[in-house]
Amino acid sequence: MDHLDLLTGLLINLLVILIVILLLNFHYLSRNKVHKLQMSSFSIYLISSFLMLVSMGLSVQLEDGFLYDLRCIPFLLGGIYGGRKVMPWLAVTMVAIRLPMMGTGVIITMIIAILFTAIILYVRPRLENKALKARVYTYSALSFGYSVLSFWLPSVIFDFGELSSFPIYSAVLTGSTFFVFYLCEIIRTIYILQLKSIKYEKMQVVSHLAASMSHEVRNPLTTVRGFLQLINEDPSNITNNKELSEVAVSEIDRATEVINQYLNFARPHPELEEEVAIRDEINRSKEIIMPLSIKKGITLKANILHHHSIKGDPNKLQQVLINVMKNGLEAMENGGTLRIFSYLENGKIFIVINDTGIGMTKEQLMRLGEPYFSMKGKNGTGLGMMTVYQLVEGMKGTIKVLSKPGKGTSVILSFPPYNKKEEETASTPARTTEVRPSLR
Structure with missing residues (x-):
């Protein structure tokens, strides 16, 4: 019956220790948001002392004056993670908690507290850079040594005759120590990985912003360069050069706007939403891209079958x-043909851009829009289509891409049409009619 009581008491003790450790770690993780790793020495001391007090409250008495529990686990935890600032005070606290119960076991507690304080202070700095398994096995070995001393010393000094309970106590204490320390080391490793992950994500954000800005600014600059080359080839054509210079200035303004959008990420502001004429924007985009199509010997065709707008x-x-x-x-x-056409169907505005180029495989289509995925090799950043997807989604539109190798690609954009009446109704405050009771 004593053996069963000992096993039950130790398992309940282990359950309480695990619950407290898990709750404290969840609270600590939530409160600090993993911005730092180390707990204060005072916090470690308080937690370890509380767990030792709880363990003493759940202890099992086998013979007069001898109490057995898992106080060794919080004692080791506090010493290993608290170091020199915590360990001596934990030894004093363990003796102070045991002292009111008196009995000959107080002397054993004093001896073990002094001995293990010295051992932990010696072993701790030598384990800091060791692998997880090495640390956990060492802590478990210390726990096993604690169980041996707590039974061997009473048997030698005080003729303690309960040695038959030693295998149960030693196995539970050693196994519990292994489990608790392994859990703590895993949680500690998760903290470190989260800190590294946060740092890595911040670097990725900076990298994405820099590469995306470079990509978006390069397009208008390429257009300006092409127009300046055309102006330089025929400087006497004043009328044509004036039109080219106006478009070039407009493209520089667009590059400036793109830069301002990225700079304003730190100061978010409401998105610009207004009526956008599809016909005008397609024609303007066609004019901007025309010099590049002429240079490549590509025919550019546009056909707009409606006069609707989007928001x-x-x-x-x-x-x-x-x-x-x-x-x-x-x-x-x-060479080839690039076609742009737009139409209204089923209450949606569609813009289709079709080329007769090399096309894409199913695998490439699946990855389209992923950061850094590019069909251009070293010449591409892989951020153009990612930006397209984000911008279309921001305007409540959808994008669909159809392509086959060697047969070209069709990009189908769809947007809800702009409803002027609904906008006016939404912007006009509702009128309220006051109803007065009639007097008779």
Whole structure:
């Protein structure tokens, strides 16, 4: 019966220790948001002392004056993770908690507290850089040594005759120590990985922003460069050069707007939403991309079968169109035809951009829109289509891509049409009619 009581008491003791450790770690993780790893020495001391007090409250008495529990586990935990600032005070606390119960076991507690304080202070700095398994096995070995001393010393000094309970106590204490320390080391490892993950994500955000800004600014700069080359080739054509210079200035303004959008990420502001004429934006995008199509020997055709508008940012729509059209031109190295047409169907406005280029496989289509995935090799950043997807989604639109190797690609954009009556109704405050009771 004593053996069963000992086993039950020790298992209940282990359960309480595990619950307290898990709750404290969850609270600590939530409160600090993993911005730091180390707990204060005072916190470690308080937690370890509390667990030792709880363990003493759940102890099992086998013979007069001898109490057995799992106080060794919080004692080791506090010493290993608290170090020199915590360990001596924990030894004093363990003796102080045991002292009111008196009995000959107090002397054993004093001897073990002094001995293990010295051992832990010696072993701890030598385990800091060791692997997880090495640390956990060492802590478990210390626990086994504690169980041996707690039974061997009473048997030698005080003729304690309960040695038959030793295998149960030793096995439970050693196994519990292994489990608790393994759990703590895993949680500690998770903390470290989360800290590294947060740092890595921050670096990735900076990298994505820098690469994306470079990609989006390069498009208008390429257009400006092409127009300046055309102006330089025929400087006497004043009328044509004036038109080219106006478009070049407009593209520089667009590059400035793109830069401002990225700089304003730190100061979020409401998205610009206004009526955007599809016909005007397609024609303007066609004019911007025309010099590049002429240079590559590609025929550019546009057919707009409606006069409807959508709600959104005209600069963003133009950014989408130019990105997709530029991709289509770059997919046709040996010339071809780039078609842009727009129509209204089933209450939605569709914009289709079709090229006769090299096309894409199913695997490439699946990855389209992923960061850093590019069909252009070293010449591409892999951020153009990712930006297109984000901008289209921001304007409550959808994007669908159809392609086959060697047969070209079709990018289908769809948007809800702009409803002027609904906008006016939404912006006009509702009228309220006051009803007065009639007097008779």
